[in-house]
Amino acid sequence: MNNNKDEGAQGVAKGVTSTVGNLTGGLTKTLGGAVGAVGKGVGDTINSTTGTTQVGDGLKAVTGGVDSGSQNFGKAAEDAGQWKTS
Structure with a gap:
């Protein structure tokens, strides 16, 4: 029996959510930083x-x-994508 928790459907789900979370977080932080700088x-x-x-x-x-706010939201999205909890 293999004890690797990141196999099968769970591994796929973690890979997808990690990509989506990191993409969402990065874009949100970038856009928020741009709005702040322009303002x-x-x-x-x-x-x-x-x-x-x-x-x-x-x-x-x-x-x-x-x-x-966008920095906080972006960090939360990235954390969620990495399956981190508070």
């Missing part, structure tokens, strides 16, 4: 050209939140 750049530009910081800082806060 910071545009926010800084608004601040420097208007002389007021409320709009630019607000934009940076919103896009920074999107970035942070």
Whole structure:
């Protein structure tokens, strides 16, 4: 009797979910990082050209939140793909 838990259907399932989880996680983190970077750049530009910081800082806060949330979601997707539990 072979004690390898990653044989047969379970092994196939782990392979598929690992690929999907890592792909989803990576794409989510990349897109969130891009939104955060663009928001910071545009926010800084608004601040420097208007002389007021409320709009630019607000934009940076919103896009920074999107970035942070996407990083957390991406990590969770990757963990799920690797069958990790909390």
